[in-house]
Amino acid sequence: MDLKQYEPIIGMEIHVELATVSKMFCGCKNDPFFAEKPNIHTCPVCLGYPGGLPVANKKAIEWTIKLGFALGCDISELSKFDRKHYFYPDLAKGYQISQYDMPFCKNGKLKTSKGIVRINRVHLEEDTGKLLHQTVEGKKKTLIDFNRSGVPLIEIVTEPDIHSGDQAKEFLKHLHQIIQYLDISSADMEKGSMRLEPNISVRKISKGKDDGIRLLPPYKVEVKNINSFNFVKKAIDFEIERQIEIIEKGEIPSQETRGYNEDKGITFSQRAKEGAVDYRYFPEPDIPPIRLTKKTITELKQTLPELPTDKKNRFIKEYGLADPEAIQIIETRARADYFESCIALCESESKYKAITPKKIANTIINKKVDGTTSSPHDLLEKISIQSESSNVNPEDVAHAISSVLHNQEKAVNDYKNGKVTVVMYLVGQVKRELQGKGDAKAIEEELKRRMNGK
Amino acid sequence: MNLHKLTLKEAIKKLKSKEISHKELYTDVENEIQKKNAELNIYLSLDKEAVSKAEKLLDTPLAGVPIAVKDNFLTKELPTTASSKVLEGFMTPYESTVTERLQKAGGVVIGKTNMDAWAHGSSTETSDFGATKNPRNPKHLPGGSSGGSAAAVAADVCIGALGSETAGSIRQPSSWCGVVGLKPTYGRVPRTGVVAMGSSLDCPGPIGKTVEDTAIVFNAIAGHDKYDSTSADIAPPDLVKNIDKPIKGMKIGMCYLDHPKLKNTKVDEAIQNAGKLFKSLGCSVTHIPLSPQLKNNTILTPDYAISVYTVVQRGEVSSNLARYDGIRFGHDRSFFGAEAKRRIMLGTFTLSKGYADKYYIKAQQVRSLYIANFHQLFQTFDVLISPTSPGFAQELGASEKSPMFGELEDMLLEPSSIAGLPGINVPCYHDTKTNLYLGMNIISDQWQEEKIIRVAHSFEQQTIKE
Numbered sequence: 001m002d003l004k005q006y007e008p009i010i011g012m013e014i015h016v017e018l019a020t021v022s023k024m025f026c027g028c029k030n031d032p033f034f035a036e037k038p039n040i041h042t043c044p045v046c047l048g049y050p051g052g053l054p055v056a057n058k059k060a061i062e063w064t065i066k067l068g069f070a071l072g073c074d075i076s077e078l079s080k081f082d083r084k085h086y087f088y089p090d091l092a093k094g095y096q097i098s099q100y101d102m103p104f105c106k107n108g109k110l111k112t113s114k115g116i117v118r119i120n121r122v123h124l125e126e127d128t129g130k131l132l133h134q135t136v137e138g139k140k141k142t143l144i145d146f147n148r149s150g151v152p153l154i155e156i157v158t159e160p161d162i163h164s165g166d167q168a169k170e171f172l173k174h175l176h177q178i179i180q181y182l183d184i185s186s187a188d189m190e191k192g193s194m195r196l197e198p199n200i201s202v203r204k205i206s207k208g209k210d211d212g213i214r215l216l217p218p219y220k221v222e223v224k225n226i227n228s229f230n231f232v233k234k235a236i237d238f239e240i241e242r243q244i245e246i247i248e249k250g251e252i253p254s255q256e257t258r259g260y261n262e263d264k265g266i267t268f269s270q271r272a273k274e275g276a277v278d279y280r281y282f283p284e285p286d287i288p289p290i291r292l293t294k295k296t297i298t299e300l301k302q303t304l305p306e307l308p309t310d311k312k313n314r315f316i317k318e319y320g321l322a323d324p325e326a327i328q329i330i331e332t333r334a335r336a337d338y339f340e341s342c343i344a345l346c347e348s349e350s351k352y353k354a355i356t357p358k359k360i361a362n363t364i365i366n367k368k369v370d371g372t373t374s375s376p377h378d379l380l381e382k383i384s385i386q387s388e389s390s391n392v393n394p395e396d397v398a399h400a401i402s403s404v405l406h407n408q409e410k411a412v413n414d415y416k417n418g419k420v421t422v423v424m425y426l427v428g429q430v431k432r433e434l435q436g437k438g439d440a441k442a443i444e445e446e447l448k449r450r451m452n453g454k
Numbered sequence: 455m456n457l458h459k460l461t462l463k464e465a466i467k468k469l470k471s472k473e474i475s476h477k478e479l480y481t482d483v484e485n486e487i488q489k490k491n492a493e494l495n496i497y498l499s500l501d502k503e504a505v506s507k508a509e510k511l512l513d514t515p516l517a518g519v520p521i522a523v524k525d526n527f528l529t530k531e532l533p534t535t536a537s538s539k540v541l542e543g544f545m546t547p548y549e550s551t552v553t554e555r556l557q558k559a560g561g562v563v564i565g566k567t568n569m570d571a572w573a574h575g576s577s578t579e580t581s582d583f584g585a586t587k588n589p590r591n592p593k594h595l596p597g598g599s600s601g602g603s604a605a606a607v608a609a610d611v612c613i614g615a616l617g618s619e620t621a622g623s624i625r626q627p628s629s630w631c632g633v634v635g636l637k638p639t640y641g642r643v644p645r646t647g648v649v650a651m652g653s654s655l656d657c658p659g660p661i662g663k664t665v666e667d668t669a670i671v672f673n674a675i676a677g678h679d680k681y682d683s684t685s686a687d688i689a690p691p692d693l694v695k696n697i698d699k700p701i702k703g704m705k706i707g708m709c710y711l712d713h714p715k716l717k718n719t720k721v722d723e724a725i726q727n728a729g730k731l732f733k734s735l736g737c738s739v740t741h742i743p744l745s746p747q748l749k750n751n752t753i754l755t756p757d758y759a760i761s762v763y764t765v766v767q768r769g770e771v772s773s774n775l776a777r778y779d780g781i782r783f784g785h786d787r788s789f790f791g792a793e794a795k796r797r798i799m800l801g802t803f804t805l806s807k808g809y810a811d812k813y814y815i816k817a818q819q820v821r822s823l824y825i826a827n828f829h830q831l832f833q834t835f836d837v838l839i840s841p842t843s844p845g846f847a848q849e850l851g852a853s854e855k856s857p858m859f860g861e862l863e864d865m866l867l868e869p870s871s872i873a874g875l876p877g878i879n880v881p882c883y884h885d886t887k888t889n890l891y892l893g894m895n896i897i898s899d900q901w902q903e904e905k906i907i908r909v910a911h912s913f914e915q916q917t918i919k920e
Contacts, residue, residue: 053684093777285770287684
């Protein structure tokens with residue numbers, strides 16, 4: 001099996017629950033994860049009672065558009081909601097209010113190191129309730145909790161531009177980061193507030209030249225309900241191999257929905273898709289079409305925070321960080337903000353003047369500071385003490401090293417006989433001679449140089 | 455004392471002046487119910503405490519008058535079934551906006567009235583709890599779907615009533631029962647808490663003994679509701695205030711009389727006579743020719759509206775009834791009656807892949823032709839008049855002979871309904887032999903209820919005089 005003969009074609013569907021105060025179409029509290037009891041955040045609208053009518057949550061619409069902007073989408077001046085019909089006990093109305101042919105955002109893109117991934121659309125819909133399979137009074141029962149019913153849910157659909165598990169993971173991590181920067185969702189995958197569904201198929205690369213027509217394979221496999229980026233990567237890698245094996249046998253993998261078993265690291269068939277499911281979409285008659293003026297759209301754009309990539313580039317330019325450092329500093333918005341607070345403090349307090357942004361960045365990275373626990377002041381204080389401690393007379397250091405090498409004959413011999421880890425013991429001894437001062441890294445280097453040299 | 459025969463306006467006046475007491479009024483109405491309900495099958499449930507509630511409401515605009523309410527309005531204190539066994543015994547946790555407003559204005563929900571199950575029909579024969587009979591002549595149908603409410607007004611077993619209309623369900627039973635029914639502009643009266651049928655068409659409205667009675671109830675229930683996104687944020691007019699203002703100079707268009715179904719019929723004659731009456735009141739009356747195509751100064755044939763309405767409404771019905779799965783409330787799907795099942799199946803078909811463009815989308819396109827047609831006509835005319843129904847109330851059992859019974863009976867109302875326009879039925883002919891009525895439908899442009907109320911009121915005053 002020659003993997004190079006095959007090109008995986010992967011598209012993603014990502015669902016993200018928005019962290020608005022109230023639900024998508026009613027005033028109920030949007031708090032499905034911390035509700036004390038099932039079915040307490042419910043009303044006639046999200047329970048699908050007769051006569052209940054939806055009123056769209058303005059904030060959720062604005063947040064969808066913000067995400068659209070962050071993903072470089074075109075924002076529609078005219079959108080509407082549609083009804084998507086299917087039966088499931090957790091779907092109160094027998095239809096989900098979603099968006100069919102006029103989503104709020106279209107035609108975006110997000111860069112990965114292996115190419116651009118085009119975003120087909122970002123639309124807004126509502127979440128369903130949740131089924132709980134429990135034993136009640138000795139009998140197996142299925143219960144329904146509607147606390148989640150009607151929670152605003154964004155769906156992001158990509159074009160099939162992803163070609164490996166690694167690329168999918170990188171894409172998702174970047175998307176996750178953007179969502180956190182926008183502060184529109186907890187995007188907590190453990191709880192299911194961000195849900196990932198890759199569509200995977202594999203096409204054989206024809207031997208001849210690329211004829212310009214890139215037909216999609218005649219099938220696709222959807223893997224549902226994966227709750228981590230790593231599992232997405234593993235599921236994709238597994239699927240690619242599985243599908244190639246089938247194709248090698250001259251067969252076509254079946255169009256189906258599969259699940260992912262985290263323990264075994266395999267996917268398994270859940271249900272075959274016999275043709276397309278007919279959701280009988282039609283425009284939601286209870287909500288008039290939504291028109292956004294150019295002015296509203298422009299104003300929304302102005303509320304966007306600085307996004308991760310922009311922040312990274314600015315940190316490199318403004319503070320002289322290296323690319324890998326900048327990437328780590330901007331990992332979360334909290335961390336990036338913390339970094340900049342430290343720099344601001346350096347500029348305002350003369351005693352920290354000598355500390356460079358690079359030093360701050362490295363300390364944040366090495367000490368794994370997330371920006372939420374210690375204050376910028378604490379960090380700068382720590383750095384100044386450290387730098388003071390490294391301000392030791394080089395002659396004293398040289399003297400201490402010589403002294404230790406002389407006194408610790410056994411350790412030196414051990415090192416020379418290959419037990420190289422003993423060097424850390426020697427560093428400790430030198431530091432002791434210097435009463436804790438000195439730069440451990442430099443001492444270690446000097447010790448090694450002298451022991452290797454002799 | 456025959457207090458049940460009082461109009462809403464008279465009852466309020468007599469209660470306020472203490473000429474009569476609530477107890478006297480309610481005793482007469484309840485006696486009438488006792489006498490008639492078993493035969494006519496108007497009420498599905500009754501509030502035994504109604505009079506004690508009414509007594510506390512003397513200082514309100516409606517002073518505690520008893521109002522019959524169609525059983526698709528959600529009411530906390532009485533079951534709401536929409537005349538379907540699926541919802542038999544269903545008690546809702548919340549009140550519809552309209553009945554809440556009605557009660558706040560001093561109306562008392564005396565009982566819930568029978569209807570076509572889920573409002574599917576124009577006969578009240580599709581009710582899972584038996585047909586209602588026409589009080590004017592019990593061998594005949596009351597029409598529907600608000601047949602119970604129209605019959606309640608005609609039988610004097612209430613002082614006023616609430617109905618709801620998707621395309622004809624207020625006006626057609628009002629026509630058949632010889633009472634007044636006002637269908638407001640779509641979006642004028644909120645749908646919150648009304649069992650949905652065709653969501654893009656549904657419209658609650660009053661049924662009354664006189665035009666002014668419907669205006670009084672309209673004033674109590676109209677206006678924006680933030681819980682209904684399709685309710686318009688426009689202040690409603692006070693329909694009572696200018697009701698007596700002369701209609702001299704109004705431009706009236708007469709429609710549909712050249713339709714093959716109406717030519718030389720009794721209803722043609724009745725509307726022609728109405729036209730003459732309006733002329734004598736100083737209005738200009740013009741016959742608007744029927745046209746198979748969209749053409750200026752003609753009226754588009756109502757024939758297409760039957761298809762448009764059927765497709766749009768069935769599609770929405772199939773969607774709106776999906777929630778009745780018996781899991782959270784009510785009974786399961788096996789309790790649906792034959793008509794509901796037919797509509798769910800047809801609607802599911804017209805919305806299905808490959809067919810939605812052919813049916814639902816196409817219907818919406820034709821719908822916009824009707825809107826354009828009316829828009830053009832209302833540049834010239836203040837109101838348009840036509841028959842409400844092609845004829846008199848049909849005999850019991852008639853609806854069972856045709857699955858398209860309602861659509862045909864309501865064909866003259868469907869064009870304006872799918873355009874969201876307001877309309878009112880006012881009785882225009884009484885056959886003394888059968889004791890049955892014909893009705894005239896008066897429509898105006900969106901939000902112009904004041905015009906149709908004034909025209910209907912003038913007509914009513916003249917015909918009462920005669």
